[in-house]
Amino acid sequence: MSYSNINEYISDLKKYLNNVSNKEKNSFLNEIEAHLIEKINELKKKNLSDDIATREVLANFENPEKLAQEYINENYDNDPFKNSTSIYLINSGLVGLGFLAISIVRGEFDWASITLGTLLILTFLIVLFTKKIWNPIEIRTLSLNLKIFLFLHVPVSTLLFWIAAKMNNGIVMFSLYYIIIYWFVLSIFALIVKIKLNKIKYE
Amino acid sequence: MDADKWELQLRKGIIELVIMLLVSKKPLYGYQITQTLNNIPQLQISDGSIYPILKRLEKNKWLYSFWEETERGGPRRKYYELTNIGEEVLSERFNIFNQSVEVVNSLKGDE
Numbered sequence: 001m002s003y004s005n006i007n008e009y010i011s012d013l014k015k016y017l018n019n020v021s022n023k024e025k026n027s028f029l030n031e032i033e034a035h036l037i038e039k040i041n042e043l044k045k046k047n048l049s050d051d052i053a054t055r056e057v058l059a060n061f062e063n064p065e066k067l068a069q070e071y072i073n074e075n076y077d078n079d080p081f082k083n084s085t086s087i088y089l090i091n092s093g094l095v096g097l098g099f100l101a102i103s104i105v106r107g108e109f110d111w112a113s114i115t116l117g118t119l120l121i122l123t124f125l126i127v128l129f130t131k132k133i134w135n136p137i138e139i140r141t142l143s144l145n146l147k148i149f150l151f152l153h154v155p156v157s158t159l160l161f162w163i164a165a166k167m168n169n170g171i172v173m174f175s176l177y178y179i180i181i182y183w184f185v186l187s188i189f190a191l192i193v194k195i196k197l198n199k200i201k202y203e
Numbered sequence: 204m205d206a207d208k209w210e211l212q213l214r215k216g217i218i219e220l221v222i223m224l225l226v227s228k229k230p231l232y233g234y235q236i237t238q239t240l241n242n243i244p245q246l247q248i249s250d251g252s253i254y255p256i257l258k259r260l261e262k263n264k265w266l267y268s269f270w271e272e273t274e275r276g277g278p279r280r281k282y283y284e285l286t287n288i289g290e291e292v293l294s295e296r297f298n299i300f301n302q303s304v305e306v307v308n309s310l311k312g313d314e
Binding site for chain 1 (some may be wrong): 233237250251252254256264278279
């Protein structure tokens with residue numbers, strides 16, 4: 001893609017650095033912008049028009065997607081083992097909430113799944129509140145978690161509620177009370193994750 | 204012939220060493236460092252590619268950076284200079300580099 005002005009290029013670069021915290025991203029973007037202006041000014045001194053100088057500089061500058069990738073590769077841990085471990089830990093909350101939903105279909109407390117689910121959720125919360133440095137893959141996973149809480153757990157829990165009702169030829173009161181509490185827990189979870197994500201991105 | 208992985212990694216390592224060497228002499232900004240590197244055929248680097256490296260060196264606390272206004276309304280410049288830790292790293296890397304060159308040359312001489 002060819003760019004006709006600096007803002008277009010910076011905006012594209014910003015898009016590719018979406019999961020980098022704002023403070024870090026802005027510092028990087030400011031520096032790139034300063035470099036571009038410096039180079040354009042230099043070409044303008046050689047009697048090139050502003051438009052031609054801008055187009056020439058942007059055409060020869062590193063492609064924004066590649067530059068964003070270089071930035072992430074240079075500045076974040078690329079150890080696949082470390083990354084997959086942290087991604088597993090971040091996703092433990094999702095799995096834990098899944099286990100908690102089993103009691104809905106059972107129509108009674110399923111203590112084994114509740115215990116396992118609670119342990120996984122606690123693991124997630126410990127990671128969420130103790131982790132200091134979040135790399136872009138982890139931020140992306142956490143953002144995805146937020147969507148999954150709302151768009152997977154809510155419909156699936158409703159489906160389980162419906163299955164319980166079908167199996168028992170009517171609404172199971174335990175399942176009804178449980179699903180209301182479950183949705184409340186999901187909302188609290190989504191809120192905590194949303195607040196944490198904002199904190200990570202804007203700190 | 205396209206540069207293979209070994210050559211790319213060696214070049215990358217040398218570019219990083221040279222960046223640290225350049226800013227050890229006086230504070231420089233990214234554009235200046237890019238221009239200096241691009242004047243040396245063996246060290247040419249794509250425009251913009253220096254900034255992810257500078258950021259990593261800064262994150263490692265090997266470089267210190269500060270913004271400074273320019274005269275006549277030009278863009279602000281972010282200058283980099285070597286920290287004390289950076290100086291130690293640079294000196295250590297020079298030793299490793301020199302020793303490696305000596306070893307390779309001595310082995311080559313034995314052939």
